[in-house]
Amino acid sequence: MDRKIVISAQNLKKHYFISKGLFSFLQKKEKNNIITVLNGINLEIDKGEILGIIGRNGSGKSTLLKVLSGVTSPSGGKAIINGKIVSAIEVAGGFNPDLNALENIRLLGRIWGVSTKEIHKLESDIINFSRLKEFIYLPVKKFSTGMVGRLAASIIIYIKADIYLFDEVLNGSDQLFKRQLHNKILNLQSNGSTILFATHNATDVLALCNRVILIDSGKIIFNGNAFKGIIQYRKLIQADLSKLILSQPIVNINNVKSNNILFNHIKMISTGECHQLSLTLLAAPGFYSQGTVHIIINNAFDIPVGHTSFFMEKIPEKCNLSCNFPLTLLTDGIYTISLAASLIPEKWMFFPRILEFEIKTNIKQQNDFIPGISLTQAKWNISC
Amino acid sequence: MIVIIDSSKNQSIAAYLKKLWCYRNLILIFAYRNIQGKIAQTRLGIFIILLQAIILTLVFGFFISRFITFSVSYPYLLFAVTGMMAWYIFSYIATFSGTSIMQNRQIASKIYFPRIILPFSYGLSVLLDFTGWLIVLTALLIYYGIMPSYNFWAFFLFLIIDVITGLAVGLWIALLSIKNRDVALFAPLIIGIGMFFTPVFYPVKVLPEYLADILYFNPLACVVEGFRWSLFNSPFDIRFLWGFLIILLLFITSVFFFVKKDGNMADNI
DSSP, X not given: OOOOEEEEEEEXXXXXXXXXXXXXXXXXXXXXXXXXXXXXXXXXXETTOEEEEEEOTTSSHHHHHHHHHTSSOOSEEEXXXXXXXXXXXXXXXXXXXXXXXXXXXXXXXXXXXXXHHHHHHHHHHXXXXXXXXXXXXXXXXXXXXXXXXXXXXXXXXXXXOSEEEEESTTTTOOHHHHHHHHHHHHHHHHTTOEEEEEOSOHHHHHHHOSEEEEEETTEEEEEEOHHHHHHHHHHHHSGGGGGSOTTOEEEEOOEEEETTEEEEEEEEEEETTEEEEEEEEEEOTTTOSEEEEEEEEEOTTSOEEEEEEEEESSOOSEEEEEEEEEOTTBOSEEEEEEEEEEEETTEEEEEEEEEEEEEOOOOGGGGGOOOSBXXXXXXXXXXX | OEEEEEOGGGOOHHHHHHXXXXXXXXXXXHHHHHHHHHHTTOSSTTHHHHHHHHHHHHHIIIIIHHHOXXXXXXXXXXXXXXXXXXXXXXXXXXXXXXXXXXXXXHHHTTSOSOTTHHHHXXXXXXXXXXXXXXXXXXXXXXHHTOOOOGGGGHHHHHHHHHHHHHHHHHHHHHHHTTTOOHHHHHHHHHHHHHGGGTTSSSOGGGSOXXXXXXXXXXXXXXXXXXXXXXXXXXXXXXGGHHHHHHHHHHHHXXXXXXXXXXXXXXXXX
8 A cells, every 4th residue: 555645844943032111022032931832843744644743732733733833933944734624723713703603614615715606506515414404594602612622623624625734622521422523533534534622521532543642841742642641741741650660559538538438548459460459438327228339340431430339238337348440341541439439318428549550561562552441251262 | 734833933934925825815805704794784885885985976067176176188077086986995005904904803813814914804805995996986987988098908017016005004003003002093194194195186296396296205196196197197207206116115125024014913902
């Protein structure tokens, strides 16, 4: 198969100058009034890729997309773009709030270079996709944030282009639209378009991206597997994480409490393959007759991957609970533990992320950081 | 289609103008957008723009011209209406294109297109206002039974010069107010005062010699007198061409600097 590079960036740089005061133009462009947003980005993107761009706020994701789409010129370096590019950067920008949705579709489409004839064909598709049929004659200023975002994303996605840039398009839109957009993006990809997708949201990245780049202070610090990228991103947020020893709890909250019930002395001890979680339960006397205590294990994206429950026929005033659970099932990565209790009379209590720990094994197959349970029982066959 | 994205220092004027040509449709689209934005949520729609000229003329004709009149070789109302038309077109373009980048920063900082299109689009959307004035002017010409002079061909030439003057001033205002808004805030005030230094309501001949000399350097005086010359064959002082030179100089420099600034404009607006 031929490899066709659609975007190639070489040493892209972007600086901003801050100027203050009446005579700011006399200031020299010194170090302390320069902000470096992009600091030498080298990137090659193949045709038909969905590239996720992740990073903290202000790390340069949006600026990179702005530079690539030509909205602002780089201060140094160069990028070669092969194909028509459309971009949804802070999407609602192109709308005229006084005009209604239909007029805005026509205007924005034309601004993106779609002919009037083509827009007339696309109109109904766009309206159906955005699920805003009842609202198309309403001025856009009366739309909610989610609706504006939905409309804008729908327009962009129906414009024919070779490269699509999306910057936080799914912020504020509902689960259904998210699904729709994901499917549409995958559809575009299968037709040979290239998609760049900047987001904070790990689930979007995992649902879509073939590859991920992690940007921090204007540099690409990771490029590759999305799972690994997100783990790296998480580590970046919690810089201390890398310093910790294997399988040690990272955050340790000693007691969590709600009305009438208190968990304290929460402790996790790791012994080789087994982890023991121990805690003390204190309950207000005579308040709850019986109940179940749950330990929930979440993966790095805060999605529950496993749980264990313990039913208590009688809740004493004070008791020590301990639970041993094997963690060999889980693959490498960061996990958090949440505590929950469902009590009678009817009460649900939830204490999210009270403990955090990391699992590091040295098994080769597991180094790709695919989250979740590793199916040790699965059988593989190979035939050539 | 291969696009090379490069630092703005390496951007050439020729390449920019070529790009502008590729995006020429967009001027029309933005002009349409300007008009649509202006008449949104009005009952009268497009007539509200046409009405402005008519109302202004009526007010002037019935009230103001009873107190202030100057004797000219043709009806004074026609004199004033031509002046007001030229001035209105200029001030519309200058004020709106001056703030166009600021007003449309939402779109200019998110979608790529040669940004000079934004101010230029007001040079086109003014044509609707111009139509209003043209209707008034035609009605008055019929009312007074005056045939336009044989210089009439120059009428549209001066219209173009009028538009270019507005754009030149507007582009400079836009340029100077990208980073700091001071200029944009003072601009309407200064443009407003400028009307008194332009022979909109008074003929040049009522001024003392030394003031008239200064007037020759006012680009708009050239346009106003030009309109009158083309319609009524009133005397046109050749020295007004100084104003014309200033217009050209202003326009070319403004486009030049605008192109140079375009690359990093999105960072500052």
